[in-house]
Amino acid sequence: MSEIPGSGPGRADIDAAVRAEIDRLRAEVCALHALLPSNGLVAWTSGNVSARVPGADLMVIKPSGLDYEELTPESMVLCDLDGNVVEGAYKPSSDTGSHAYVYRHRPEVGGVVHTHSTYATAWSARGEAIPCVITAMADEFGGEIPVGPFALIGDEAIGKGIIETLDGHRSPAVLMRNHGVFTIGKNARAAVKAAVMTEDVARTVHLARAYGEPIPIPRADIDALHHRYTHVYGQQPPADGVNEQ
Numbered sequence: 001m002s003e004i005p006g007s008g009p010g011r012a013d014i015d016a017a018v019r020a021e022i023d024r025l026r027a028e029v030c031a032l033h034a035l036l037p038s039n040g041l042v043a044w045t046s047g048n049v050s051a052r053v054p055g056a057d058l059m060v061i062k063p064s065g066l067d068y069e070e071l072t073p074e075s076m077v078l079c080d081l082d083g084n085v086v087e088g089a090y091k092p093s094s095d096t097g098s099h100a101y102v103y104r105h106r107p108e109v110g111g112v113v114h115t116h117s118t119y120a121t122a123w124s125a126r127g128e129a130i131p132c133v134i135t136a137m138a139d140e141f142g143g144e145i146p147v148g149p150f151a152l153i154g155d156e157a158i159g160k161g162i163i164e165t166l167d168g169h170r171s172p173a174v175l176m177r178n179h180g181v182f183t184i185g186k187n188a189r190a191a192v193k194a195a196v197m198t199e200d201v202a203r204t205v206h207l208a209r210a211y212g213e214p215i216p217i218p219r220a221d222i223d224a225l226h227h228r229y230t231h232v233y234g235q236q237p238p239a240d241g242v243n244e245q
């Protein structure tokens, strides 16, 4: 790290209500990062979580290159939706541009997660979508988990690939080819849940395939399961097209 805490931009001129949201999200996004290593989704410093700041064109995201144990609410970086740092002592995650692209193009999305979790990334390395062959997948993803294009980090190619692939699917997760997983949710916690579930079903379907041919679930049954899960199951009202449970 070339950055030193305190060397970044100073506190921006931000409305008090938005400031309170930012402070809440710094703590929430920091805490959610602990769920990535505890669920076995990341190695070393890879993986990141971000949250959109409601009522502002801003997002809170992980700093680049810090160990998970070092993360604090204060070390989270506040960026605009073009990926520019607004407040933060550290450089933001190298995936910030991809998160920002998703927020710009999907206004209902409040959280984005990226991991290289093992089984899901193995599917991405084959360029193969995970077929919907277990009811938990029908519930959570409403069908297959699709594969997006191969894209190099650094311009808008990853963000564009995520959006274009998700547009044709109900899944809140996409496997970017030869890379890893991006998930979306109505908030950062929902996106983390989708990342955990993605790895879980990637592993199960991998094992099923290793020992035989998984049996497809008919489309009508996938639709019924997904509808029940997103409209009836759980304690919360349904979101607008974004998985939330």
Ligand SMILES: [Zn+2]
Pocket (backbone or CB within 6 Å): 114, 115, 116, 179, 180
């Ligand atoms: Zn990555």
